[in-house]
Amino acid sequence: MTGRETRARAAAATAVLTGCALLLTGCGIKRTGVIESGHAAAAKVPGGKNAAVLYFVSKDGDRLVPVPFSIGADYTLAPTPLLRVLLNGPIGPASAAGLTTALPRVPAEKSDAVTVGQYAPDKGLTVNVPFAVGGLSELARNQLVCTVGVSGVRDTLSPVSIHGTDTTLPSADCKTSQR
Numbered sequence: 001m002t003g004r005e006t007r008a009r010a011a012a013a014t015a016v017l018t019g020c021a022l023l024l025t026g027c028g029i030k031r032t033g034v035i036e037s038g039h040a041a042a043a044k045v046p047g048g049k050n051a052a053v054l055y056f057v058s059k060d061g062d063r064l065v066p067v068p069f070s071i072g073a074d075y076t077l078a079p080t081p082l083l084r085v086l087l088n089g090p091i092g093p094a095s096a097a098g099l100t101t102a103l104p105r106v107p108a109e110k111s112d113a114v115t116v117g118q119y120a121p122d123k124g125l126t127v128n129v130p131f132a133v134g135g136l137s138e139l140a141r142n143q144l145v146c147t148v149g150v151s152g153v154r155d156t157l158s159p160v161s162i163h164g165t166d167t168t169l170p171s172a173d174c175k176t177s178q179r
Contacts, residue, residue, distance in 0.1 A: 051070040052151035053068055053146075053147065053151050054066075054067045054094075054151075055147045055150075055174075056094055057099065057143070059097070061139075064139065064143060064176040066150075067090065067099065069082070077151075079116035079125065079148055080115050080116045082116075082148070083114055083115075083116055083129075083144070084106075087104075087105065087106045087129070089103075102136075102139040103144070106130060113129070114128065114129055115127075116128070119153045123161070123171065124149070124158040124161070124171055125160045126161045127161070127163065128164075129144075129164050130165060132165050133167060134166045142172075142174065145159075145160040145162070145173070145174050146174035146176060148160045149174045157174070
């Protein structure tokens with residue numbers, strides 16, 4: 001072997017070792033959790049400006065997933081019918097994707113008790129449901145708060161309080177991820 005070949009092999013070995021060392025230096029980086037930074041992001045959804053957003057639980061059961069919902073380009077769904085659609089659970093592509101709900105189903109005979117109160121700029125919206133709300137999971141509460149708070153009043157992200165048969169939960173803002 002000549003001196004030139006030896007130097008070339010030494011340079012190649014040095015480059016490989018340096019690359020390996022650089023790759024290994026990233027191994028000590030610790031993972032971090034989700035960092036909350038305010039309200040849910042606004043995004044354009046299929047169905048045009050009149051599409052509402054329903055929030056269902058991911059198939060892993062760890063977060064909310066926004067699902068666009070529209071009844072047509074010329075129609076806006078009012079908050080109360082939107083809430084009733086949410087309480088029926090995911091259907092169509094949302095169901096096929098494995099999305100679920102953390103909310104109890106409301107029998108047809110009690111659907112008239114599902115309402116959304118009048119919007120007040122200082123208080124937001126109040127959801128009225130015919131079941132106990134004190135024991136709802138955080139995901140279930142956020143399904144109601146996010147769906148109504150994001151889509152209930154056009155161009156407004158509203159805080160939502162939830163009134164059930166047992167108690168009224170205080171106003172809350174939409175949180176799509178759980179810690």
